Amino acid sequence: MKKLTFRRLAFILVGLVAGILSVASIDSLSAREKQVVELPLGLDPFKVPADNPLTKAKIELGKQLYFDKRLSSDNTVSCASCHDPNKGWSNDAAFATGVDGQMGGRSAPTIINSAYFPLQFWDGRAKGLEGQALGPIANPIEMNLPIEKAIEKLNEIPGYKQQFKKVFRSEITADGIAKAIASFERTVLSGNAPYDKFKAGDESALSPEAKRGMDLFFNKAKCSACHKGHSFTDLAFHNIGVGYDKDKPDPGRFAVTNQEGDRGRFKTPPLRDIHTSPPYMHDGSVKTLKEVVEFYNKGGIKNAQLDEDMKPLKLTEQEVADLVTFMKEGLKSENYPHVDPPELP
Amino acid sequence: MKRITAVTTVAVLMAMTSLVLAEPKVETVAEGLTVPCGVAIQPGTGHVFVADSAAGRVVRIVDGKVEDVIVDFPIDKYGKGPTYPIGPLGLAFVDENVLAVGGGGYPDAKDKLRVYNIPAAGGDALNADEDDAAALEIPATDKLAGEGNFYGVAFTGDALFVTCNGDDTKGWISRAGVKGAKVGPFMRAIATKELTEVDAPVAITVAPDGSLAVGQMGEISLPGDGLLTFYDPKDGAKLANFETGLSDITGLAYAPKGKLLATDFAWADTSEGGLFQISAKYTKKKQNIEVTKITGLDKPTAIAVDDEGNVYVTVIGSGEGASGKLLKISNL
Numbered sequence: 001m002k003k004l005t006f007r008r009l010a011f012i013l014v015g016l017v018a019g020i021l022s023v024a025s026i027d028s029l030s031a032r033e034k035q036v037v038e039l040p041l042g043l044d045p046f047k048v049p050a051d052n053p054l055t056k057a058k059i060e061l062g063k064q065l066y067f068d069k070r071l072s073s074d075n076t077v078s079c080a081s082c083h084d085p086n087k088g089w090s091n092d093a094a095f096a097t098g099v100d101g102q103m104g105g106r107s108a109p110t111i112i113n114s115a116y117f118p119l120q121f122w123d124g125r126a127k128g129l130e131g132q133a134l135g136p137i138a139n140p141i142e143m144n145l146p147i148e149k150a151i152e153k154l155n156e157i158p159g160y161k162q163q164f165k166k167v168f169r170s171e172i173t174a175d176g177i178a179k180a181i182a183s184f185e186r187t188v189l190s191g192n193a194p195y196d197k198f199k200a201g202d203e204s205a206l207s208p209e210a211k212r213g214m215d216l217f218f219n220k221a222k223c224s225a226c227h228k229g230h231s232f233t234d235l236a237f238h239n240i241g242v243g244y245d246k247d248k249p250d251p252g253r254f255a256v257t258n259q260e261g262d263r264g265r266f267k268t269p270p271l272r273d274i275h276t277s278p279p280y281m282h283d284g285s286v287k288t289l290k291e292v293v294e295f296y297n298k299g300g301i302k303n304a305q306l307d308e309d310m311k312p313l314k315l316t317e318q319e320v321a322d323l324v325t326f327m328k329e330g331l332k333s334e335n336y337p338h339v340d341p342p343e344l345p
Numbered sequence: 346m347k348r349i350t351a352v353t354t355v356a357v358l359m360a361m362t363s364l365v366l367a368e369p370k371v372e373t374v375a376e377g378l379t380v381p382c383g384v385a386i387q388p389g390t391g392h393v394f395v396a397d398s399a400a401g402r403v404v405r406i407v408d409g410k411v412e413d414v415i416v417d418f419p420i421d422k423y424g425k426g427p428t429y430p431i432g433p434l435g436l437a438f439v440d441e442n443v444l445a446v447g448g449g450g451y452p453d454a455k456d457k458l459r460v461y462n463i464p465a466a467g468g469d470a471l472n473a474d475e476d477d478a479a480a481l482e483i484p485a486t487d488k489l490a491g492e493g494n495f496y497g498v499a500f501t502g503d504a505l506f507v508t509c510n511g512d513d514t515k516g517w518i519s520r521a522g523v524k525g526a527k528v529g530p531f532m533r534a535i536a537t538k539e540l541t542e543v544d545a546p547v548a549i550t551v552a553p554d555g556s557l558a559v560g561q562m563g564e565i566s567l568p569g570d571g572l573l574t575f576y577d578p579k580d581g582a583k584l585a586n587f588e589t590g591l592s593d594i595t596g597l598a599y600a601p602k603g604k605l606l607a608t609d610f611a612w613a614d615t616s617e618g619g620l621f622q623i624s625a626k627y628t629k630k631k632q633n634i635e636v637t638k639i640t641g642l643d644k645p646t647a648i649a650v651d652d653e654g655n656v657y658v659t660v661i662g663s664g665e666g667a668s669g670k671l672l673k674i675s676n677l
Contacts, residue, residue, distance in 0.1 A: 118569065119567070219514065225513035228538065228544075229542040234563070235567055236563070236564030236566045239425070253566065261425035261426035263426070265566060305425045309513050
């Protein structure tokens with residue numbers, strides 16, 4: 001026992017002295033977790049914090065909390081109100097509506113494949129899904145329920161008390177709520193689209209139009225400069241000019257970093273099943289995918305921080321249509337993550 | 346059983362002490378540089394050459410004195426805020442008196458890889474437009490954007506490999522064959538983004554086994570996404586790909602005994618920047634990486650190591666005007 005402690009201490013000291021970057025705190029899916037979540041074709045494994053391993057019971061608890069309107073001050077709003085599985089895990093409004101019909105200034109992003117983002121929100125102000133999950137509950141214009149109040153409320157529901165005991169071996173805590181919701185969100189995955197089948201060798205998976213669209217996406221139209229990898233996002237922040245036709249453009253990532261170059265930068269959204277979640281962009285200002293492509297075709301909206309990759313693309317009408325077809329058909333998952341609201345305790 | 350444990354403990358403690366003892370020594374060799382972005386050591390003389398980028402010149406440092414070698418490079422801008430003026434970037438010696446310089450002072454497609462016959466120390470400086478120096482470009486084609494910002498230059502013995510920052514859908518490393526005095530053609534060679542899904546190859550050096558070690562910056566707005574990749578210079582095949590946890594690797598160099606060192610600029614939060622040691626091992630089946638911070642540095646941009654293991658790093662530094670420096674780091 002003593003021996004062990006000494007060795008551990010030595011390790012900790014070495015770690016401190018050497019300043020070895022802690023890659024160890026986050027791991028890819030373990031063998032056990034792979035049995036809990038199945039990765040659809042085309043997706044890479046995602047990272048799970050070491051202190052929040054995925055388990056079936058935790059995911060189930062998280063699902064209940066995600067759909068439970070009692071986590072809002074007046075029992076009218078749940079996470080699913082704004083991130084609705086039937087609406088692309090987003091909603092169909094430009095701005096999301098919280099309790100008392102209050103509206104924020106940004107559109108609700110999809111939860112699909114948010115498991116991959118190290119930084120959450122359009123401006124990346126939250127770290128990881130755990131760091132994000134409690135925000136909306138307490139946010140006055142979203143669910144407006146201070147976390148202590150939320151815990152009090154959940155404590156009155158025996159089914160939740162029991163589940164927290166079982167999953168976390170503890171009382172209901174804010175940390176537990178965040179971990180459970182984050183675990184559920186990690187299961188909302190989209191892959192296995194015609195694009196993935198095509199890449200895996202099935203030439204007939206994409207129509208000729210979608211194939212042409214794919215070629216444009218990765219070459220002439222330069223979409224893959226930012227929408228890259230298995231979820232079609234570089235996970236980073238760019239200024240494409242959205243909002244710069246208004247009086248006071250949203251400062252985006254600048255508000256978090258104070259670096260001038262981050263002004264008007266927003267997170268590159270993932271594009272799988274993108275046809276299910278209009279309207280588009282952080283301010284919901286673009287209604288259809290065709291309008292999105294037209295926005296890019298004219299080079300976005302000029303401003304001092306506009307990304308270097310934003311230049312007029314000179315796409316023909318047919319090319320615009322092909323790109324839209326690629327997104328609509330090529331990225332449409334054959335097993336879209338449909339989730340029905342669970343029975344609540 | 347008990348003995349093994351004791352041995353491990355001792356080993357761990359020894360590792361600790363050696364790490365404690367190895368307090369690196371950081372000295373300033375030259376000051377008054379503006380956005381220095383490249384460093385190379387001249388074979389034979391051991392003189393350190395620096396691309397004093399925003400000053401549009403390549404200099405050599407002799408006994409702490411900065412001496413112009415090539416002047417009047419054009420200057421362009423990089424970044425959306427902070428914005429840095431940039432001219433000459435990567436440096437690599439092809440021969441004792443033959444220096445390759447990657448350009449960043451023109452727009453993409455017009456930037457040049459130039460190869461100069463340089464004068465001996467104390468000689469007259471050359472002009473960047475020197476007629477005799479090769480000037481190679483990678484223009485746009487119907488399908489591909491032109492290339493530019495030739496940040497990293499490495500010489501393998503028969504070719505120069507150059508990192509490019511033009512087409513962000515491909516992330517090209519380009520190659521120029523070198524045969525005697527003949528350099529070229531200069532052509533796109535490795536589409537790093539197609540092989541790794543991350544672009545912005547920036548740092549490049551030749552590993553002891555002859556492979557190319559490349560630092561891929563990824564997105565400057567995303568911390569921690571920097572890759573270390575290894576490519577076969579013969580066919581461009583990807584040999585290994587490591588997530589380093591570093592943000593923006595700007596320089597890579599091997600010290601004697603094969604120790605790999607890297608500078609991380611860390612755009613999103615430059616207070617995290619510094620000099621790192623990377624131990625990256627791979628076989629076909631397995632790979633393993635360990636990254637250790639040696640010392641913090643203020644916006645480091647390039648690195649070179651001399652035969653004795655002294656490390657030379659250029660830093661942009663902070664403050665108005667010519668805050669750039671050449672640092673010498675020893676006792677690693």
